[in-house]
Amino acid sequence: MTTEAAVNVLGMRVSDQGGNPIGRLEGIYVDQTTGEPVWFVASTGAFGSRSVLVPAAQTLTANGVVMLAVNRGEVRSAPRQTLAMAPLAAVEDRALARHYRHVGRLRQISATMDHQTTARPVIDVRGIARGRLDRFERAVL
Numbered sequence: 001m002t003t004e005a006a007v008n009v010l011g012m013r014v015s016d017q018g019g020n021p022i023g024r025l026e027g028i029y030v031d032q033t034t035g036e037p038v039w040f041v042a043s044t045g046a047f048g049s050r051s052v053l054v055p056a057a058q059t060l061t062a063n064g065v066v067m068l069a070v071n072r073g074e075v076r077s078a079p080r081q082t083l084a085m086a087p088l089a090a091v092e093d094r095a096l097a098r099h100y101r102h103v104g105r106l107r108q109i110s111a112t113m114d115h116q117t118t119a120r121p122v123i124d125v126r127g128i129a130r131g132r133l134d135r136f137e138r139a140v141l
Contacts, residue, residue, distance in 0.1 A: 001059055003030055003122065006037040013065045014042045014054070016072040025066055026051065029088055029119040031108070038105060038119050039088070039096065040066075044075065052078050053088075055100050070100055085121040093118040 006028045014022045027041030037056040044050050058069035068075070079095045091114040097105040109118045 001037055001056060003028070003035060003037050005061075006040070006056060007122070009061055009066050012061070014040070015065050015067050016075065017067060017069055018071060019067070020072045022054075022068070022072055022075055027085055028056070028122045029053065030122055032118050032120060037122075038093075040068075041085070041121075042075070052080075053096055054078070055096075055102050055105075057102065057104065074100060087117040087121070088119040090114050090116050090118045 010025050010028070012025050014025050016022055023042045023044035025040050026043050028037050029039035029041070030036060031038050039053040040056050040059075041051050042054050044052055052075055054068055054075055055070060060067045078099055079092070090109055090112040093109055093112075094106065096102070097109070112118055
């Protein structure tokens with residue numbers, strides 16, 4: 001999924017690979033170097049009270065629902081992040097990739113130092129619409 005396509009699914013309902021509801025899509029994290037989406041921020045729990053990062057890889061979109069390539073149990077047991085749409089450090093990125101068995105992401109960030117930023121949140125969707133994916137001059141909320 002491209003970043004432009006990912007922006008278009010923000011606000012949609014999210015389900016697991018079996019069609020079980022998870023919550024709503026509320027954000028996107030893109031790779032620091034490629035600018036491609038690697039994680040979605042999904043609100044889960046009662047009244048969307050918890051936010052969790054879920055893999056953006058191998059997602060399908062149909063009838064206003066984004067279907068993830070993981071199951072609901074994996075989402076519920078995902079490592080807790082301090083989300084405030086802050087950049088993601090390599091150590092956190094690796095923990096998520098291990099949890100979801102996202103081998104491609106592990107390979108992509110394997111040589112990165114733990115403290116280095118590997119993914120950044122997309123805040124300014126207008127910049128994406130204008131095709132400025134290569135710039136990470138977005139303000140953090």
